[in-house]
Amino acid sequence: MIRFKLNGQNVQTDAPPGEPLLQVLSNDFQMNGQKFGCGKAQCGACTVQINGDPVRSCVVPLSAADGRSITTVAGLAVGGKPSRLQQAFIDEQAAQCGYCTAGIIVQAQALLDRNPKPTDAEVRSALDGNLCRCGAHNRIVRAVLRASKGA
16 A cells, blocks of 8 residues: 555555556656656656656656655645646746646746746746747746745
8 A cells, every 4th residue: 555645635555566656647646637648757747746856747656755845837836726836827827728737837837936936048048858849838938937026
């Protein structure tokens, strides 16, 4: 049995320890914000946080979650409302198809947790491994900077 916190709630599963965390989150806990993109940790669509660190859940085994805290994009909401970062994405219309958005938001939140006032270059560097085929990169960067200003 593997036990961990998922978005602040204690959970457990008897899924195989080697199963990708992404599959367990989706199949066992109906957490569907993070997406399967490449399956090789190269696109970032599956990004979640383990103890505050962004990880690519498509290649991280479930065993890595044991005794830790997992945060998905759903876990960033505050009182059922979008977090400041999520609201900034809405305000800046920083998503087109939305497939990559959850992973980008989770990655950006990890940046803001480490560096509450990043520069444009720091945001771009932190999000470099998150791919967006729609070309919303400039709006994404604006959204992260907006959130960092508390706008």
